[in-house]
Amino acid sequence: MERERVEPTEPQALVDRARHGDRDAFGELVAIHQQEVYTLAVRLVRDRDEASDVAQDAFIRAWRAMPKFRGDAKFSTWLHRITVNTAWTHRTKRNRVRLDPLDSLISEPQATTLDPIRAGESVSIGPIIEEALSKLSYSIRSVVVLKDIYDWSHSEIAEHLGISVTAAKVRLHRGRKELRLRLDGCQDGAS
Amino acid sequence: MSVMCSAVSVALPSVGNDAIAGRLWSHIESCAACQTRYTGYREMHDELADLRFVQIPAPIGLSQKVMASLGPVAVPDLDEGWDHVVPVAAAAALATAAAGTAVLLKLYRHRAA
Numbered sequence: 086m087e088r089e090r091v092e093p094t095e096p097q098a099l100v101d102r103a104r105h106g107d108r109d110a111f112g113e114l115v116a117i118h119q120q121e122v123y124t125l126a127v128r129l130v131r132d133r134d135e136a137s138d139v140a141q142d143a144f145i146r147a148w149r150a151m152p153k154f155r156g157d158a159k160f161s162t163w164l165h166r167i168t169v170n171t172a173w174t175h176r177t178k179r180n181r182v183r184l185d186p187l188d189s190l191i192s193e194p195q196a197t198t199l200d201p202i203r204a205g206e207s208v209s210i211g212p213i214i215e216e217a218l219s220k221l222s223y224s225i226r227s228v229v230v231l232k233d234i235y236d237w238s239h240s241e242i243a244e245h246l247g248i249s250v251t252a253a254k255v256r257l258h259r260g261r262k263e264l265r266l267r268l269d270g271c272q273d274g275a276s
Numbered sequence: 277m278s279v280m281c282s283a284v285s286v287a288l289p290s291v292g293n294d295a296i297a298g299r300l301w302s303h304i305e306s307c308a309a310c311q312t313r314y315t316g317y318r319e320m321h322d323e324l325a326d327l328r329f330v331q332i333p334a335p336i337g338l339s340q341k342v343m344a345s346l347g348p349v350a351v352p353d354l355d356e357g358w359d360h361v362v363p364v365a366a367a368a369a370l371a372t373a374a375a376g377t378a379v380l381l382k383l384y385r386h387r388a389a
Contacts, residue, residue: 108346115339123334128327137335144342211330214323233324254290261289265320 100160104151111151115144118161122168128230129172131219139175143168165235169227169245176223217267221260228253229260284310288317 096117102110122143126136147167154163218226227246231237232253239257243250280303287300296304296314304310 108343111346112339112343115342119334119338119342120331123338124330124332127332133335137338140334140338141342141345145345148346211323211327214320215327215330229324233321234327236325236328258289261317261320265289265316268320269316 096160100154100156103148104154106151111148114160118164119144121161122164125165125168125230125235126172128215128218128234129169129227130176130223131226135175135179139168139172142175143171146171166245169231172227173246214264214268217264220267221263225256225260225263228256229264232257233261278307281307281310285313288313291317 096114099110099113099117103114119140123136123140126139126143127133130136130139143164147164150167154160158166218229221229224246228242231242231245232239237245239250239253242248242253246253248256280300284300284304284307287296295301304314
């Protein structure tokens with residue numbers, strides 16, 4: 086699948102214009118960041134339709150909060166935080182309706198594309214690990230994704246998921262262990 | 277499984293990119309089973325870190341949906357906002373001062389009379 090990517094010419098200028106209510110500038114930022122926001126959403130909630138809703142809501146929240154963006158963090162980091170909060174809200178709403186019955190049953194194949202910068206490098210078990218990740222429960226998976234893929238600190242994870250730092254560490258330990266077991270199972274099955 | 281193997285097994289999921297403590301590391305170097313476990317975790321950790329650069333294509337039309345959902349109301353212009361705030365605040369302060377002075381004058385005249 087071919088990937089479209091709009092290269093940022095002057096991202097800071099776009100952010101500044103968007104902060105002042107420039108919709109066109111914000112539209113360019115959406116085009117630049119939609120793939121990474123959607124990717125994070127898929128990794129958190131797994132279901133692609135839900136991830137699309139999460140990504141859409143995250144951008145709408147970002148637009149509303151643009152005047153508050155002070156540039157203390159990178160714009161993409163700020164967007165990631167909004168996406169995590171939005172995914173958490175979606176998941177909470179969803180759990181009020183039903184108790185996550187599909188979470189451990191459905192395994193959706195995930196077509197992935199490599200960032201061109203890293204395209205030459207090997208991604209031997211990338212799809213396998215994505216699938217193994219998708220089988221973890223949401224509460225465990227979100228911690229593993231944020232820590233091991235996006236390199237968030239335990240305190241950032243705890244703050245954005247509304248849990249204690251200790252709980253974040255415990256979930257990470259359980260998640261890595263479960264993931265390793267699942268990967269061992271995959272490799273045993275393949276050999 | 278020996279006590280040290282168990283300790284390694286418990287420690288590995290918490291380690292991530294961090295270095296492993298001395299005694300455990302010495303054991304890993306001398307135990308083939310623990311070396312295999314350690315390598316498995318290291319590889320898993322590296323693969324997870326590499327996923328940071330793997331992106332899933334966004335659904336077609338996502339950005340259009342976002343832009344259609346923003347609504348006609350744009351966020352307020354920050355600079356314009358401050359331009360309005362300063363004169364309004366100054367006018368409010370002047371009006372308050374004038375009203376206060378008028379009340380004091382009235383009270384003074386009432387007592388003088």
